[in-house]
Amino acid sequence: MKPVKVGLLGLGTVGTGVVRIVEGHQEDLQSQVGSPIMIEKVLVQNKSKARNIAVSPDKLTEDPWEVIRHPEIDVIVEVMGGIANTKEYILEALSLGKHVVTANKDLMALHGPEILAKAHEHRCDVLYEASVAGGIPIIRTLVEGFSSDRITKIMGIVNGTTNYILTKMSQEGASYSDVLKEAQELGYAESDPTSDVEGLDAARKMTILATLGFRSNVALEDVSTQGISSVSKEDILYAKRLGYELKLLGIAESQDDQISVSVQPTMVRKTHPIASVNGVFNAVYVFGEAVGETMFYGAGAGELPTATSVVADLVAVVKNLKLGVNGKQGAVAYKEKKLKTDEQISSKYFLLLHVADRAGVLARITQAFADYEVSLESVLQQPNPNNPDAEIIIITHDASRAAIKKVLANFESLDVVYKVKSVYRVEG
Amino acid sequence: MKPVKVGLLGLGTVGTGVVRIVEGHQEDLQSQVGSPIMIEKVLVQNKSKARNIAVSPDKLTEDPWEVIRHPEIDVIVEVMGGIANTKEYILEALSLGKHVVTANKDLMALHGPEILAKAHEHRCDVLYEASVAGGIPIIRTLVEGFSSDRITKIMGIVNGTTNYILTKMSQEGASYSDVLKEAQELGYAESDPTSDVEGLDAARKMTILATLGFRSNVALEDVSTQGISSVSKEDILYAKRLGYELKLLGIAESQDDQISVSVQPTMVRKTHPIASVNGVFNAVYVFGEAVGETMFYGAGAGELPTATSVVADLVAVVKNLKLGVNGKQGAVAYKEKKLKTDEQISSKYFLLLHVADRAGVLARITQAFADYEVSLESVLQQPNPNNPDAEIIIITHDASRAAIKKVLANFESLDVVYKVKSVYRVEG
Structure with a gap:
């Protein structure tokens, strides 16, 4: 031998x-x-x-x-x-x-x-x-385990550093900067954490997963990427109050071979299996037309x-x-890449707005959504404990990314909207 | 072509x-x-x-x-x-x-x-x-994904029927027989449910998983098997109150190449990832010496x-x-099978006892555990709302199966123990 x-x-x-x-x-x-x-x-x-x-x-x-x-x-x-x-x-x-x-x-x-x-x-x-x-055999699973299926969605918590930070913020009500500092001391975050916290590391991993899952060469520049550095304590508090956890999710979707891939902080309903993946653990949720919901969980690094x-x-x-059969893996990406436009990318959205506290404001804001045919799932208005403005929290029904961008642009010219505090995708 | x-x-x-x-x-x-x-x-x-x-x-x-x-x-x-x-x-x-x-x-x-x-x-x-x-590529994962590791524990919810029944009992406080009837009407349980509810189906699956995970030919008769047909509403109520879910788990363990495999209703601490696998879904939790904790989740049938x-x-x-390389999978089971004895199989246990409600009873019962060197993690005595006896709930520290059997045999001769209502393994 x-x-x-x-x-x-x-x-x-x-x-x-x-x-x-x-x-x-x-x-x-x-x-x-x-x-x-x-x-x-x-x-x-x-x-x-x-x-x-x-x-x-x-x-x-x-x-x-x-x-x-x-x-x-x-x-x-x-x-x-x-x-x-x-x-x-x-x-x-x-x-x-x-x-x-x-x-x-x-x-x-x-x-x-x-x-x-x-x-x-x-x-x-x-x-x-x-x-x-790291330790999750997700590439084998996509390439071999699901060779027979058509995968339509991959959602991943694929960066342990950011999941650790968001978990700590959620469990302890701590601020982003405090938890980042602690993570750096523990060696869970680099001294320059940019690649992790701005979602770049996750975007690279999603490029690989989307290419294998959808059998089409997805490139890094196809991934729309947003990190967690501007996530606030309040965002997480509101998420929890509404029954969600805030997670940095990579989301890759394919319908009729049209693909979108993104990385962004996302409100995940607590009943979704990926919502309870905590600390430095990773998980990849895969939805296949035939197999339905699956999830793979384990250590992401180490x-x-x-x-x-x-x-x-x-x-x-x-x-x-x-x-004697090396080099016979076959083509992993045999399909032409077709990317979705912003008009075709659809999800629910969460918005937190600071607005003027006077009569008729809610009507004007909800009209701004109606103007672009974005319908609303829930609306909550409350006084803002920290200043004289009011806060409005809105969760939309499924809306296109393009429509939400138009609504947000419209808010610029609405004098009653003082600030768009947060905008997050919603899943689950 | x-x-x-x-x-x-x-x-x-x-x-x-x-x-x-x-x-x-x-x-x-x-x-x-x-x-x-x-x-x-x-x-x-x-x-x-x-x-x-x-x-x-x-x-x-x-x-x-x-x-x-x-x-x-x-x-x-x-x-x-x-x-x-x-x-x-x-x-x-x-x-x-x-x-x-x-x-x-x-x-x-x-x-x-x-x-x-x-x-x-x-x-x-x-x-x-x-x-x-069903849809979870767990065999590939064990054979290829973890080819480099030494797997020490496999815990599986590998029977959807029983998981559906236990989930319903837990969520709705319903009785076993009511939920079984409903499951039969919905087609989730067979008209003769024996193979599912007595754990035989799960035992067969664990035979396959243990053989592949431990690379040793485990036989069906090596699997100690107990079903869910005697699980009561009270058991599940107490489990939840103590922070556990009751699940039918297949548990395969290997230490120093000594193997044990069992299927039994098990109290799983709610924070364990497998505790929140509900309904007809399946999940297999795998612990490897190098990879640590992993879990694979998806539809078990359909x-x-x-x-x-x-x-x-x-x-x-x-x-x-x-x-041209068929038939070259190689030996899946190249290790000699060595089974653990009851003295070597160790876990925590939950016991629910109906006992005489008088002075000195708790002392006599806890002494029975001490006699076989079983130490106790928690003890709860309370009046039984349904009859004049008292109820004692005990969770032990890790104890051998042999020691627990001796304690239970000893209870036969203790006049203050009226009935051993339930005995469950505890995990997580």
């Missing part, structure tokens, strides 16, 4: 987990694939750095090409992150006929089609289960959960190697 | 769904597998029966061998149910080199190893995703959800056909 040799790019959190699992579960892995799996070379930034895992020093290298061009290495596992360098390394590995497992959502969201085309050209596998929702998915992909590559 | 020809055994609920999906999604399926998939022959009980799906009459047959021995059929899809006949048909199909997709949990739970051995011998695929939890899984398996078989 000739061992399969693996080159590892990166020995950070996930890389360390990969080494632990490959070494710790070696016997199990061998039973499944029929030969040993050996980590032959590991790319690190600094060979002499102290590590909390023992890797033989002669396996470590600071030269990427020593790993990528190593003649005995069959599979490259990329867990170093970043885009420009990793793209170069992976394309070179593929052109040398080496298979690739990557956890790199940024790379796959931005350059997935190019990388998959190169893999196809050289009959290589590229697997990337760990790039979305050393061992993410490494579980990386090594599961490695097992799949090695099984393919034994069968 | 030569079409792949399929023989369908059974045109009931799931069979109808299979025809609908294969016909309705033909274009999508072709894009994935590279050739048409045609249903060539369909075994039915009565050719002249009126059906709510149009199948060309010359495809229907009442002779199973016309399907199984059809020279042009590559794949047999078995959705007729039953054990003796289907086993004979499937073994014959395999010996003729035909691949098999089945939704038959009873068959796979009872004769899985024999069928898989025959498949291996003839280099055929046998896939059975639909046999457990025409289209179950057919989704059947056709996804069909797609996988056809992909293998194109690659």
Whole structure:
């Protein structure tokens, strides 16, 4: 049984987990694939750095090409992150006929089609289960589990940092800035949290999920993205009072092969299964025409959960190697992409308005909705405890994004509307 | 592109769904597998029966061998149910080199190893995703998604009928018999509900999940099984009052490769993700050493959800056909089975006792637990509104099944214990 040799790019959190699992579960892995799996070379930034895992020093290298061009290495596992360098390394590995497992959502969201085309050209596998929702095997589920179905909706809590922040705000009534600071101290948020809190990380993951779910090459720029940095305590308070939780949701929809993908803070009715996904956990809700409602829940990040998915992909590559069928994944995106217009994207909306507290105001505001044929599900007017204005909370029935934009533009010229405090999509 | 020809055994609920999906999604399926998939022959009980799906009459047959021995059929899809006949048909199909997709949990739970051995011998695929939890791709998840991990616990709500009954009892305070009657009227329960309500259906599914999760041939007789037919309104009321939901859970555990599998009504703490799985929905909670907590949720039965899984398996078989790698699934159960003894199976327990209402009773009862080193988490004594006895509710700390059995045996000889009303496992 000739061992399969693996080159590892990166020995950070996930890389360390990969080494632990490959070494710790070696016997199990061998039973499944029929030969040993050996980590032959590991790319690190600094060979002499102290590590909390023992890797033989002669396996470590600071030269990427020593790993990528190593003649005995069959599979490259990329867990170093970043885009420009990793793209170069992976394309070179593929052109040398080496298979690739990557956890790199940024790379796959931005350059997935190019990388998959190169893999196809050289009959290589590229697997990337760990790039979305760490420990949840959601890519396998979309590609294989639901190969027979037509998926019409994917809703994901795919960013643990923002879900942690929103959960804490909801459970403790705390402010965004206080919870962000706490999350940074606990290591749940980066010192520069932009990518997480502005929804960019989630948008990249939704690009990947929408491409696989709808079998059409969705690009990052197709994803309309809004983060959580302007979510207030009051928003969450009102959400809860009305029976909703506020979650940063990626939402991808397809009707008649027309697609929309977005990431935004969303009011989710508490009875919806995704509303109770709390803390750093991730979940992906998938609705298929035939299968109906499904949801997949688990850790979205972390050393061992993410490494579980990386090594599961490695097992799949090695099984393919034994069968001689690498590079036969087939086209993931065989449908032409057709994007919905703002007129075609429809949902309920929640609006919180600060308005003048005098007679006839509610009539004028509700007329503004009626002018664009947006009908209202519920309207609540109440005094604002903090200032002399009144607050109006409105939940609409299904309305197009275009109509809501027009209503909001119309409010600009209405003197009785002092401020549109919040506008959120509503689900469930 | 030569079409792949399929023989369908059974045109009931799931069979109808299979025809609908294969016909309705033909274009999508072709894009994935590279050739048409045609249903060539369909075994039915009565050719002249009126059906709510149009199948060309010359495809229907009442002779199973016309399907199984059809020279042009590559794949047999078995959705007729039953054990003796289907086993004979499937073994014959395999010996003729035909691949098999089945939704038959009873068959796979009872004769899985024999069928898989025959498949291996003839280099055929046998896939059975639909046999457990209908539309949830849990078998793929266990076998492929978590190939790299060591699964230590699987908890499943894998029977929709009993979950519907317990959900209704919990939400409406209704009695078991009333809800069962209603479920029968709605078609959620069979006229003879034994297999569902006594946990036998769940036990069969847990046999399959434990075998795949722990990679060891678990047999149906290894599953300790208790149903819900003696669950009372009071049990559920007390559960809720203490912060629990009562669910029929399949629980499979493995520590150091020592396995236990059981099905029983279980008190699940409300904060556990599986506690809020309601109605006819199914869910499987999987804990892996590396991946941690995960849960997979969806429809457990029904025409289209179950057919989704059947056709996804069909797609996988056809992909293998194109690659020429059928029958290479590898051994699912490569580990020797070691079962835990009652001394090694440990959990918390809930007990509801009717006892004499006089001084010293609580001391004698708690001493009975102490005698077998079972420590108590909480004890609640209250008057029984219906008779002059007192009620004692006890939740233990983790205790072995053996110790609890000894405590219960000891109660037989304690004159102050009138009745052990209920004993339930506690999780979460």
